[in-house]
Amino acid sequence: xxxQIIAAALVAMLGLTACGExxxxxxxxxxxxxxxxxxxxxxxxxxxVTEAVTEEITTEASTEVAVPTELSDKYVDFTNMSFKYxxxxxxxxxxxxxxxxxxxxEAKDNYDKMWNEDFHGDPHxxxxxxxxxxxxxxxxxxxxxxCNLEENGTPMKDCILCSVYYGEYKTDKENGAYSNNFExxxxxxxxxDELVANSGEPTFKKSENVFNYTETSTVFNDEEKSxxxxxxxxxxxxxxxxxxxxxx
Numbered sequence: 001x002x003x004q005i006i007a008a009a010l011v012a013m014l015g016l017t018a019c020g021e022x023x024x025x026x027x028x029x030x031x032x033x034x035x036x037x038x039x040x041x042x043x044x045x046x047x048x049v050t051e052a053v054t055e056e057i058t059t060e061a062s063t064e065v066a067v068p069t070e071l072s073d074k075y076v077d078f079t080n081m082s083f084k085y086x087x088x089x090x091x092x093x094x095x096x097x098x099x100x101x102x103x104x105x106e107a108k109d110n111y112d113k114m115w116n117e118d119f120h121g122d123p124h125x126x127x128x129x130x131x132x133x134x135x136x137x138x139x140x141x142x143x144x145x146x147c148n149l150e151e152n153g154t155p156m157k158d159c160i161l162c163s164v165y166y167g168e169y170k171t172d173k174e175n176g177a178y179s180n181n182f183e184x185x186x187x188x189x190x191x192x193d194e195l196v197a198n199s200g201e202p203t204f205k206k207s208e209n210v211f212n213y214t215e216t217s218t219v220f221n222d223e224e225k226s227x228x229x230x231x232x233x234x235x236x237x238x239x240x241x242x243x244x245x246x247x248x
Contacts, residue, residue, distance in 0.1 A: 067094055075186040076199035076213045078225050081246055083164065084183040090161060092246035097130065097146045098157040104181070108132070109156070116153035121220030121247045123147050123162035130159055134180050140167035140241070142180060149248075167241035184242065192237040195229055202229075209233040219248040 068091055072080040081092040088103040101107055115130060123129045123145040135141025146159035168179040172188035186195070195211065196202075202211040209231045214224040228243040 067091065071183075071185040073185070074199055075190070075195055076227050077185070078215045078227075081225070081227070081244055083166075083185070083244075086181045087183075092161050092164065092244055093248065095161045096157065097132070097159050097161075100132075100144070100161075101157065105132070111155065111157035113156050114153045115148045115156045115159055117148055119147040119149055119162070121217060121223035123245060123247070129162060130156055135168070140170070142166050142168060142182065162247070163243070163245045165241065165243045169238075169240050173238070186239075188239070190229075190239040192229070192231045209237070217247045223247045 066079075068080040068082050068089065070089065071082055071084065074080075082089055084090065085100060085105070086103045088099070090099065090103075097105075097111055101111070117128050119128060129145040129147045132144040132146070133141060134144070143163075143165040144161060145163035146156070147162040148154050148159050166182060166184070168182075169188060171179045176188075178184070178188050186198070192209075192211065199213065203214045204212050206212050206228070211229045211231070212226060213228070214226045217223040217225065224245075225247055226243070226245045228245075229239060230241045230243075231237045232240050
């Protein structure tokens with residue numbers, strides 16, 4: 001009788017032990033499943049954040065404008081409206097008055113002063129730009145125009161180059177090189193035929209000897225970027241001036 005009681009007790013104990021182990025096993029499985037789910041959700045969240053950051057960086061990068069590092073091989077290139085001053089590349093829409101001063105341009109004023117004139121797309125609008133003349137002559141010579149592109153004004157030295165007029169070609173031809181430390185993508189002996197061969201026909205001709213290349217502004221729809229070449233039709237159609245104007 002005692003043996004039967006002992007045996008029954010052992011069976012009961014084994015049953016309780018098995019039940020406990022089963023519950024532990026179930027708990028482990030549940031915890032493992034829960035941990036896996038949390039890990040998967042965390043990884044998915046990381047992926048979403050990474051994707052969002054990548055998309056933002058890609059969007060920012062796609063809106064950046066590449067700054068040229070050398071003169072273009074095209075004489076008309078609205079993505080690289082550049083020339084050199086004292087060997088330093090200057091780009092319309094990028095270079096500042098301070099860049100020219102750093103390259104050796106003579107200071108004629110206190111360029112730390114604020115310039116509050118607003119830019120409306122045309123740097124030749126009366127009073128809009130800081131005009132710097134390298135030659136005192138009105139028709140020929142060299143003229144640089146710097147504009148304020150900020151809403152609340154900016155120091156004169158930080159104004160952006162928006163236009164350059166160069167008309168020293170008579171002197172250049174006599175000397176066989178550009179004057180006043182300037183250099184353009186095209187030779188100072190450029191002819192109209194060479195221009196068309198390199199850059200195609202102009203957008204229009206203002207007159208027989210004035211070739212206008214233009215591109216509509218993306219910000220000021222009623223304004224244009226332009227590069228205007230003038231030629232001497234009495235002397236082998238060689239260049240007499242160039243006027244480059246930038247607007248965003």
